[in-house]
Amino acid sequence: MYQVIILGTILLVSLYVSKRIHNQKLNMPPLVRYKIPIIGHTYSYLFNCEEFLKQCKKEYGDIFSIYVWGHVRTIVGKEYAQDILSRDDAFNFSVAFNKKFPGDLLLKNLGPFDPTRLLKDHITCKLDLYSERMQKSLYSATQKYIDIGDHDGPKVFNNMYHLMTRIISTPIANIFIGEEESQYEEVIKTFSEFTSDSAALLKVPPILDFIYPGLQNYFNRILVKSGLYNPATKHQDILTKHIKNQVCKRLEEKKKYGDSWKRPNDFLQDIMERDDFDPINVSYLSLADRMFALIFASIHTTAGGCANAFMDLASRPQYMQELYEEQLEVHKEADENGVLPFEALNKMKKLDSFVRESLRLVGHLTSLEHAVIKNYTFSNGLQVPKDRVVYVYADDVYQDESLQGPNPKSFEPFRHVDKNTVASKISKNYLPFGGGRHACPGRYFAINEIKFFMHNMILNYNFRTESGKVEKRKMIGPAALPSTSGIIIEKKVK
Ligand code: HEM
Ligand SMILES: *[C@@H]1O[C@H](CO)[C@@H](O)[C@H](O)[C@H]1NC(C)=O
Ligand SMILES: *[C@@H]1O[C@H](CO)[C@@H](O)[C@H](O)[C@H]1NC(C)=O
Ligand SMILES: *[C@@H]1O[C@H](CO)[C@@H](O)[C@H](O)[C@H]1NC(C)=O
Numbered sequence: 001m002y003q004v005i006i007l008g009t010i011l012l013v014s015l016y017v018s019k020r021i022h023n024q025k026l027n028m029p030p031l032v033r034y035k036i037p038i039i040g041h042t043y044s045y046l047f048n049c050e051e052f053l054k055q056c057k058k059e060y061g062d063i064f065s066i067y068v069w070g071h072v073r074t075i076v077g078k079e080y081a082q083d084i085l086s087r088d089d090a091f092n093f094s095v096a097f098n099k100k101f102p103g104d105l106l107l108k109n110l111g112p113f114d115p116t117r118l119l120k121d122h123i124t125c126k127l128d129l130y131s132e133r134m135q136k137s138l139y140s141a142t143q144k145y146i147d148i149g150d151h152d153g154p155k156v157f158n159n160m161y162h163l164m165t166r167i168i169s170t171p172i173a174n175i176f177i178g179e180e181e182s183q184y185e186e187v188i189k190t191f192s193e194f195t196s197d198s199a200a201l202l203k204v205p206p207i208l209d210f211i212y213p214g215l216q217n218y219f220n221r222i223l224v225k226s227g228l229y230n231p232a233t234k235h236q237d238i239l240t241k242h243i244k245n246q247v248c249k250r251l252e253e254k255k256k257y258g259d260s261w262k263r264p265n266d267f268l269q270d271i272m273e274r275d276d277f278d279p280i281n282v283s284y285l286s287l288a289d290r291m292f293a294l295i296f297a298s299i300h301t302t303a304g305g306c307a308n309a310f311m312d313l314a315s316r317p318q319y320m321q322e323l324y325e326e327q328l329e330v331h332k333e334a335d336e337n338g339v340l341p342f343e344a345l346n347k348m349k350k351l352d353s354f355v356r357e358s359l360r361l362v363g364h365l366t367s368l369e370h371a372v373i374k375n376y377t378f379s380n381g382l383q384v385p386k387d388r389v390v391y392v393y394a395d396d397v398y399q400d401e402s403l404q405g406p407n408p409k410s411f412e413p414f415r416h417v418d419k420n421t422v423a424s425k426i427s428k429n430y431l432p433f434g435g436g437r438h439a440c441p442g443r444y445f446a447i448n449e450i451k452f453f454m455h456n457m458i459l460n461y462n463f464r465t466e467s468g469k470v471e472k473r474k475m476i477g478p479a480a481l482p483s484t485s486g487i488i489i490e491k492k493v494k
Contacts, residue, residue, distance in 0.1 A: 026375060026383040029063040029074050032056050038210055040067030046477045049365050050395065053478075057396060063382050070209035074390040075366060078397045080378050082428055084370050084390060085435035091370035093438060096389050099371060100206070100217055105224045106198055106232040107292055109285035115293055119441040122270040123175070127444060129265065131342040133179065134171045135452050139338070141170035142456060146489055154490035156466055160310055161482040164303035165192040171449060172298055176267045176291060178246060187242050190235040194292060195300045197231040232292070240288040247272065247287070251279055302446045305432075306453050307482035308473070309358040312411065313454070314463045314487050315470040319354070319413050326350045327458045340455075348451055351458075353416035355450050356423035359432040360398065361411055363473035363480030366391035368434055391478075394431055403429035423447045463489045 034040045044052040045068045053075065056064050062077040076084055084091045098104065123130075145167050148155050157163060169191035177187070201224075206216035223229040246268060254261050263269055271277060271287070313319065330347050334340050345352075372388045384390060401408050405415065421427065424447040426439045433440035440446075457463065465471050466486030473480035 026385055027377075027381055028384065029065045029382045030060045031065045031067065031072065032060055034067055038070070040070075042068050049475070049478045053365060053393060053395065057393070062380065063378060069206045070211070070213045071389065074384050074388055075393045076390055077393045078400055078403065080380070081392045081397055081431070082435065083376075083378060084368060084392055085438070087376065088437055090372060090374055090376040091390065092373045093368070093370050093434070095371035095373060096369045099214070099389065101202055102217070102221045102224050103296075105221060106230070107289040109283065110289040110293060111283075111286050113290055113293065115290075115297065116438075116441045118267075118271070118290075119294075119445075122267055124441065124444055127448060128342040130175050131345075131448070132339050133174055134449060135339050135456075136337070137171040137174040138167070138449065138452055139456050141167045142453065146461070148489065148491055154462075154488045156486045156488055158486050159484045160487055161303060161307040161484070164307045164310075165196070165299055167453070168192075168303045168306060168449060169299055172295075172302070174266075176294065177243065178264055178266050178268060184242060186238055190238045191295055191299060194232065194235045194295050197235065198296070199300070200231055236285070236288055236292070239291060240284050243268070243287050243291070244284045247282055247284065297440075298442055298446070301440075301442075302449055304362075304482055305355075305359060305446060305450050308362060309355050309450055309454055310457065310463070311465070311471050311483050311485075311487065312358045312361075312413075313354065313458075314465050316411070316413070317464055320458070322414075323350055323354065323458050327455050330455070331459060340452075345448060345451055348455060349417055350414055351451055351454055352423050352447075354413040355447065355454065356416045356421065356430070357411060357413050359423060360404075360430055361409070362432050363475070365393075365395040365475075365478035365480075367394040367478075368392040368431065392431065397429060397431060400429075423451075460492055461489050462492055463487055 032041060036043075041052070045066065056066065056075070057077055062079045063074060065072050065074045067073075104110075145163055146155075146157070166188070169188050173184070173188055173191045201220050204216070204220075208216040208219055250264065250269065250272065254263075268287075271290075272279075313323070326348060330340065330344050331338075333344050333347075369389055369391050372384050372386055372390060374386050375383060377383045397403060399408055416423075421430070424433075424443045426433050426435050426443075428435065433443045464487070466488055471483040471485040474483055475481075
């Protein structure tokens, strides 16, 4: 009899326990204490972010939440950073982006589109073919925009990043939509300005979110939808017109010359030859929007990478000679136009390490924001709920000696030489391109551009910071931007 009672009790207790576990609230990361309601940690996050996050981690552990701009956000330290990148069933980059940016409204005609597939099929595997054009158009754009002319004197440039968006747009436009550069000044301008014009929506501090989380984005969406403010329209008109001209011209020429037609070799032509392209019924708006999505991903990121690498070297003249000697050696392989064979990129070992160091120390304190798309439990038992936005605590990854080696935060340009870690190689201690299955598919393309750009600058120009000091990144809260301090550039006398 008593056995039945014991069994019954065990059954009841376990039922009760399992029901409790089932209904249990999630075991969420600790929310860092704050004093002022509504404002929460917004002030510290904006104006004292580095110290603030350090203190949070010390007191609250590897994963903690803070209250900023009316939202609870979770910051994930180095121990669990890889979860965010590898568990794409639970963490989603584009969902997080769409929470704060009305990309779907700006690019209304995008349609179903897999940029990673397109880049893999038509850009990454053809980088060797594009190498010569990339160099020619990059070098001529550099000369054009860093227009020192023949008078030798040094010239001061403020805001290298701005200059870089123009320079970098030239080779990217060349490879994306065609080689007739001289004919499309207007298009280059659109390539270089589309991102910053659109991102103006991101620069407004989300003050409305203090009233209700998400209200700012709601308001921005109304602005765009109603047509009161749409920074993309003028660029769309320009690019759509250009693409339409190109596509019509190419279709006509192909019809006229048949097999003897020499097809232009670029991304646009590749897209036109895909199965899903219907020459009878072309949506130019959709073609243009696809280009814009790629422009959004490629121009400001690559321009930022170039500007940072350039500022980092200008700040540290002690490394100039060593890099110069390497470039001089590599340049012996150049043809009569100064164009290097594709393989020469692999011989720029010191420069590659320099670029990797510049990207490693890109300076974001938090990065890679992802939205949680289903409740997720970390291996330490902490849980984050669906719809939470999480950030990788990048500074935590970069401060760590066991991940980075000695002096983790000091700029040591040759620390990656002969370590089998080239600048395009993702790893858990190097996050500028994210990681896992969704790591940036444009990184090989970007690194090649940065290296060719630096190669050319090191060989042909002298440059230094106007202040004579190391110019640090410009911080806006946890985000780092290239320094806008003056750089003095002059042509090398040969
Ligand atoms: C230095 C330059 C660049 C940096 C720092 C950069 C960085 C990133 C990062 C951090 C991501 C998110 C990865 C993740 O979610 O884990 C990303 C994604 C992406 N990048 Fe880049 N990128 C650069 C250049 C480019 C270029 C030149 C292109 C195109 C030619 C490009 C195309 C893309 C695309 C299409 C994605 C989305 C991938 C996906 O969602 O699966 N990027 N990039
Ligand atoms: C992330 O969200 C986007 C847009 O909703 C979707 O297309 C994509 O497949 C998602 N990625 C994953 C890994 O679930
Ligand atoms: C043309 O394409 C659009 C979608 O892009 C489709 O809705 C339409 O039916 C197509 N028209 C023809 C004649 O195929
Ligand atoms: C996710 O967690 C919430 C509590 O924050 C809970 O109400 C919900 O049922 C959970 N969803 C799933 C699918 O377990």
